[in-house]
Amino acid sequence: MLELSALETGYGETRVIHGLSLEAQAGRMLAILGRNGAGKTTTLKAVMGLLPVTSGDIRFDGHSIAKTKPYDIARLGVAYVPETRDIFPSLTVKENLTLAGRTAPANAEWTLDRVIDFFPRLGERLSNGGNQLSGGEQQMLAIGRALLMNPRLLILDEPTEGLAPIIVRQIHDKLAALKEAGLTMILVEQNFGFATSLADEVIIVGRGKSVWTGSSDAIRADSETQHKWLGV
């Protein structure tokens, strides 16, 4: 569904990704692992059109989106949960959600009610400001907001970062439910156990390149690779 081939991107003159290739298949979850600073977030930003693709290509459903603007990429059905969550502080929780859902057709799978069913916690907070939420609530809102886009591909950047273990378990169960329902996902994680218990495929990124690909089971059994590239 999403294919990166020999991607090069970075910030201004600084090139961060040097020829990264990967593929996310429909109906499956791909985990992108790697040490801090390896280039995971940078890769996701390039996919969303937030960073320029200096070389290589990004294809979604076979069509290049390397030069497509973020707004059009979102319209194609790619939803993004950024590492910084990026809840709009000037909007209420409800406005944060309805903003994402405003173009959804009447028979859309994800509606405001369904997202509130999925994350009941958000239902209790609808009229709160976006800046009045705990870290866990912010993460639920960021995911709920992405779901209201009714995406075909959901991209999550470190959804468990800085969250209490009980919230991490909740997020785990929610992502497992989404996977069960057949949603295609890309998950960037530092939490090795979390990622490999959810993902089908794993790619490890080191210094802006792909250094290992395989299944979740394979990486769990490969303690040498874990040690070398993840420091687990």
Add this chain to the structure above:
Amino acid sequence: MSDWSYWAVQTLNGLQLSMLLFLLSVGLTVIFGLLHFVNLAHGALYALGAYIGISAATATGSYWAGFAAAPVVVALTGILLYLGLMKRMRRAGPMNQVLVTLGLIFVFVDIFRLVWGDIAIGTVEPALFTGRSELFGVVYPTYRLFIIGLGALVMAVLALVLSRTQLGAMIRAGVDNDQMAACLGVNVEKIFFLVFCVGCALAGLAGAVAAPVFSAHPDMGTEILISTLIVVVVGGMGSLRGAIAGSFLVGFAQTFGTVLLPHVASLLIYALLALVLVFRPTGLFPARA
């Protein structure tokens, strides 16, 4: 005139100036806040509005023709400027934007001289609002009450649209974080352009409304630009609340400064600016906390 009614009249004068400053600064502040664009030519658009208002009123014999034509013509001029110049300079940095829009001021002033001459030209008030009215025992020009009412109406409409509508939520999201808004399928560019047009139209409207009171002259835009910039900085860039608060502060400081401290009145708004910058460097109500 009794003491009480003297101060009441000054208060109304302060309100009237605040409303004009509001109509001007609201456009300027959202263009700063949303487009990160420093548009010093915004004052010239105000002057253009005044001239268009006068010409249209003279040609048709109706004040209201000018009232309607000024925002439309000024918005169209704004669109030309945006497409021809500003769009390309979005990422050119504030220094280049300041230089280019400063140059635009000179171009506009010369155009005003060529077309409308050096001498200030006035126009008549609408028949509906001529003369004086009595309000709580205070006698005050009716037309100026109309300016106050119009400013309050625009303020209320903008506040409602911004806080209660989907469009308002999209604008606030764009100011908070334009990249994330785009990732949620908001066409940020289109919304920014719409906001820019509305800002220009309001500057034109302010000019048309001010013309019968102050009459139009080539430098009127440059003169009000300073006060408007102070409103924007004092209020905090990009926020409606900031534009409202800043307009009232500057409008009243100017009006009462002239009355109470005539010798230092012209310095008072700079003192206000310095005071706010020392204690609240980002202004009173910045859009981005």
